[in-house]
Amino acid sequence: MPALRLSVVVTRRLPEAVETRMKELFDVELNHDDHKMSRDELVDAMKRADVLVPCVTDRIDATMVAQAGEKLKLIANYGAGVDHIDVSSSRQRGVLVSNTPGVVTEDTADMTIALMLAVTRRIPEGLAHMQAGDWEGWAPTSFLGHRIGGKRLGILGMGRIGQAVARRARAFGMQIHYHNRKKVHPDIEAELEATYWDSLDQMVSRMDVISVNCPHTPSTFHLLNARRLKMLKPEAVIVNTSRGEVIDENALTRALRAREIAGAGLDVFEHGHEINPRLRELPNVVLLPHMGSATVEGRIEMGEKVLVNIKTFADGHRPPDLVVPSMT
Incomplete structure (x- = not known):
């Protein structure tokens, strides 16, 4: 039987x-x-x-x-x-x-780099301009963004995905920094030429790009809170392809609106699909519908x-x- x-x-x-x-x-x-x-x-x-x-x-x-x-x-x-x-x-x-x-490691790391480029090079703004039929030709000062080569990338969470992001970022010439519960193996640090920061406060205040790649746990809830967001340089960019709850979304929205932070690329949100409507209106933000592993x-x-x-x-x-x- x-x-x-x-x-x-x-x-x-x-x-x-x-x-x-x-x-x-x-x-x-x-x-x-x-x-x-x-x-x-x-x-x-x-x-x-x-x-x-x-x-x-x-x-x-x-x-x-x-x-x-x-x-x-x-x-x-x-x-x-x-x-x-x-x-x-x-x-x-x-x-x-x-x-x-x-x-999802490789796919999410790909999307992290894609968001990083989309924000720093203003790709959605250029796309919207073209789709609206408003382009009148090239000009020396139109749609100026920033290169990522030579910039400091601070990775928050150096697990599988964080390391995959670091490998891709190195290919673009970025300097790799990270904050984690503990240091990764010395061989991995050497391979990625990564600098460990025990203090998250010190790391975020010195980075050009912050990539959130840590899980959501009670200890990581609002890890990037209003106080830490104020530590970022005005030209800094935040990318989050991990969990929305790691960032205080309202505080991030306020910082972006005030241009205290240059931009953000978000694939995840603190309250699922219920996104702060003010966040949707900002030109310096790229929002995706949780496509990181899609x-x-x-x-x-x-x-x-x-x-x-x-x-x-x-x-x-x-x-x-x-x-x-x-x-x-």
Whole structure:
């Protein structure tokens, strides 16, 4: 008699190749219209599934975990970040949590450099000018930006993505500086010619570009607060492709409006898709809809990791990308 297949609920549409493979392996319930599930819908899904496959748009807190049925045994997150899931409460309920680390590294680093160039070279302004049909020809002083070669880049968070950003930035001739919970291995520092700053205050006050590449944790919430933002040089630029909560968005908006900071490139926001309307109006800001990891290759690879985690769990083994509470 064949073994019973795990019941899996997927909260958002995934690439077709991933969904097809899931249907072959498990009893899958897909979100065909790709709507963002409500809190009640998520709780209902957790009651009827062996495995829930959520993503960053699904906030799963302790109260919701407490309402989950006895059937739920694994939350196989589609994404690397798990700050939207109460991992500790899940483990206390006997529910494992897995994620997809490493998949988005190169794509997010690419987007970080793209935003850096877009802000410093005023690419969106030039694009809007051309699309409006306003261009009357080249002029020596029109759309003047700044080169990034020779500039100091301060990386906040020197994990996989931070190091990938540093490698790309070095190719542009930037000087690499970083702040991290601890220094990276000397071999990595030597490869990147990176300078470690124990004091974040001292680092931000000396950089031309700040790249936020650290996760959102209680200790990194508003790490770039109003006080630290005032330390930046007036010609400095901030790029954030990590988590919006790391920057005090209202304080950043005020600093940008007052031209206390030259510009910002943001792919993530403090309150999800609810962005400060004053931020949208600023010409010295480039806003993207969380596109950092949005490549076909990356999304499929992410799905493949989810499949491996679920299949390994189904076979009675520990998922290879198991998240433990101390990691969050």
